[in-house]
Amino acid sequence: MQTVKMVITGPFNAGKTEFIRSVSEIEVVSTERKITDTSSRIKKETTVAMDFGRITVDNDLVLYLFGTPGQKRFDFMWEILSEGMLGFIVLVDSTRPETFREARQILDVFRTYADTPYVVAANKQDLADAWPVEDLRIALKIHPGVKVLPCVATDKESVKKVLLELLYSILETVPE
Amino acid sequence: MALKGNLRDFSTTQLLNLIHLARKTGALTIQVPSGVTSLFFREGKLVYAATSGQDGHLTSMLARAGRLTEEQARGIRQHAADRSDKELAMLLISAGYLSQRDIVDSVRRDILETVYGLFAWSDGLFHFEPNRLPSEDVITVSIDLENIILEGSRRMKEWERLKDELPDLNMALKFTDRPQTQLRNINLTVDEWRVISYINPRNSIKQIAQRIGMDEFQIRKLVYGLLQVGLVEIVEPEGLPPKQPPVTEMVSRSPAAKRSVIHKLINRIKRL
Ligand SMILES: Nc1nc2c(ncn2[C@@H]2O[C@H](COP(=O)(O)OP(=O)(O)OP(=O)(O)O)[C@@H](O)[C@H]2O)c(=O)[nH]1
Numbered sequence: 329m330q331t332v333k334m335v336i337t338g339p340f341n342a343g344k345t346e347f348i349r350s351v352s353e354i355e356v357v358s359t360e361r362k363i364t365d366t367s368s369r370i371k372k373e374t375t376v377a378m379d380f381g382r383i384t385v386d387n388d389l390v391l392y393l394f395g396t397p398g399q400k401r402f403d404f405m406w407e408i409l410s411e412g413m414l415g416f417i418v419l420v421d422s423t424r425p426e427t428f429r430e431a432r433q434i435l436d437v438f439r440t441y442a443d444t445p446y447v448v449a450a451n452k453q454d455l456a457d458a459w460p461v462e463d464l465r466i467a468l469k470i471h472p473g474v475k476v477l478p479c480v481a482t483d484k485e486s487v488k489k490v491l492l493e494l495l496y497s498i499l500e501t502v503p504e
Numbered sequence: 505m506a507l508k509g510n511l512r513d514f515s516t517t518q519l520l521n522l523i524h525l526a527r528k529t530g531a532l533t534i535q536v537p538s539g540v541t542s543l544f545f546r547e548g549k550l551v552y553a554a555t556s557g558q559d560g561h562l563t564s565m566l567a568r569a570g571r572l573t574e575e576q577a578r579g580i581r582q583h584a585a586d587r588s589d590k591e592l593a594m595l596l597i598s599a600g601y602l603s604q605r606d607i608v609d610s611v612r613r614d615i616l617e618t619v620y621g622l623f624a625w626s627d628g629l630f631h632f633e634p635n636r637l638p639s640e641d642v643i644t645v646s647i648d649l650e651n652i653i654l655e656g657s658r659r660m661k662e663w664e665r666l667k668d669e670l671p672d673l674n675m676a677l678k679f680t681d682r683p684q685t686q687l688r689n690i691n692l693t694v695d696e697w698r699v700i701s702y703i704n705p706r707n708s709i710k711q712i713a714q715r716i717g718m719d720e721f722q723i724r725k726l727v728y729g730l731l732q733v734g735l736v737e738i739v740e741p742e743g744l745p746p747k748q749p750p751v752t753e754m755v756s757r758s759p760a761a762k763r764s765v766i767h768k769l770i771n772r773i774k775r776l
């Protein structure tokens with residue numbers, strides 16, 4: 329039995345839990361807590377340690393999706409979660425430019441953990457205030473070779489597309 | 505889809521850079537305590553600026569540029585109240601008062617003053633309206649944004665933001681592979697040239713600063729400008745021992761086995 333994993337990261341409230349929930353075959357094991365500090369004005373629950381979703385391929389292969397906790401004070405979890413990952417996805421809330429700088433920093437940190445492929449998902453593209461994908465690419469200074477994809481984490485088809493694009497990028501790094 | 509936010513999170517310099525790289529056409533409106541300013545762009549070039557705090561009539565621009573006295577300006581405004589800026593310009597030129605060059609230079613100068621005025625603010629709401637251009641009546645110019653972006657970075661005073669944008673001075677710099685900006689189009693200061701002459705993945709930013717005797721604030725500010733204008737990018741310095749890849753089940757497998765795993769995952773996700 330082989331297990332592989334992908335990590336879904338990004339700033340607080342980017343939609344990581346929602347993203348995993350949309351495709352996981354198990355109820356996402358989310359270690360959510362009620363928020364007690366000032367962030368509670370933005371949302372009621374946040375992921376504390378991690379989210380955990382699963383997609384079974386066959387009897388021998390299982391894909392795990394790990395979502396990182398959004399709040400900074402839990403970032404000691406990141407490196408642990410990223411160990412051995414196949415690739416990672418940086419989710420960005422496209423409607424909140426105040427989080428772009430942090431998204432970029434998270435991306436840089438994850439790149440130092442492992443030299444694995446990654447994609448950037450411009451989430452919440454269904455909202456009127458969302459920045460266009462190509463503007464986000466520039467705002468976050470994403471390298472031309474890295475995919476920046478439109479995403480709506482609440483929509484399963486959209487999430488599937490992001491996961492597939494990451495897998496295609498991973499495939500490109502494995503020699504024939 | 506909207507491009508909006510606050511300068512706290514995305515500065516004027518960054519906005520101009522975005523408009524430059526994406527070659528946008530439209531109006532950027534910024535609300536700062538001194539008033540509301542609208543900048544207009546065509547394909548990534550600045551063509552016009554208007555600000556609530558200032559009279560944008562051509563005669564006022566010419567007066568500010570010293571081409572007309574206040575009195576002359578007032579006189580012309582009274583006599584030609586119903587004329588558009590363009591018509592007025594034609595009249596002034598054909599009457600031999602001013603050359604076309606004088607007029608374009610004055611408008612240009614006024615627009616630049618307006619943009620530079622924005623760099624003083626680090627807080628203020630902005631939004632971008634695609635494809636909105638100034639009225640047909642006004643005189644537009646076409647100004648490349650690179651030099652404005654660099655000037656904006658030079659005027660930056662916020663230490664905190666510089667630290668956020670450039671957290672680690674142990675990183676190195678390299679020229680971007682596909683620069684959108686060409687060196688010959690931009691006006692660099694002597695200090696900027698000095699830094700550029702040391703750009704090499706082997707030199708950390710810190711080493712460059714030491715070499716040319718700049719303090720941390722100066723080098724951050726300067727590198728920030730070069731980054732904003734898209735000339736350089738940050739890279740890991742060369743010569744460090746390579747990072748060990750994590751040893752996992754996947755890594756230890758043969759490429760063929762890996763490919764087969766990835767294909768299985770792809771097929772599974774497609775069927776979800
Ligand atoms: N409209 C819209 N809302 C979304 C989308 N994705 C997530 N949301 C909403 O955004 C909020 C945050 O989503 P979460 O999935 O909790 O975000 P998170 O990244 O797990 O947040 P933390 O764990 O606190 O860091 C929730 O209210 C979601 O319902 C999207 O694509 N579109």
Ligand SMILES: [Mg+2]
Pocket residue numbers: 344345346374375379395398
């Ligand atoms: Mg969460």
